[in-house]
Amino acid sequence: MIVVLMGVTGSGKTTVGRALAASLDWPFLDADDFHPAENVAKMRSGIALTDDDRWPWLDRIADELARVQAAGGHAVLACSALKQVYRERLARAGDLRFVHLKGDLATIEARLAARRHKYMPASLLPSQFATLEAPADALVVDIRADVAEQVAAIRAALHLDTTPA
16 A cells, blocks of 8 residues: 655645654655656746646656555655646556645645745745645545644554554
């Protein structure tokens, strides 16, 4: 199984993802690490990515997820996956469970004001909310809960407390 933590920038995908992966003793993958240099340069300049920018990136991620599952493994992935078509593209990899880390604009703006991402500026947050298509089939987790509570909620909802690591 692959657990995909999705949501807008600043929703806690990496923080919660690392904590969840550690609690399960599964590898953690960050979709940011799969971006080509051109995408990173655009975002660093405050330019939102287009779908054409995202397709090769999503395919690289899906290929890696398929490799993990073909080897009989599990993983936790942090990936914005803002649109349904992006989630469908990733889901071609196999057994994926999507978890939407959901928060309001004010909460996330406050988080972004307190951090510095390696290339994703806070100025792109409105475009992320504009792009976000709330998933109909994902577990929704409120980002106002602390990280341990979010991890416990995800594990319980996905029955990961009884799944061997």
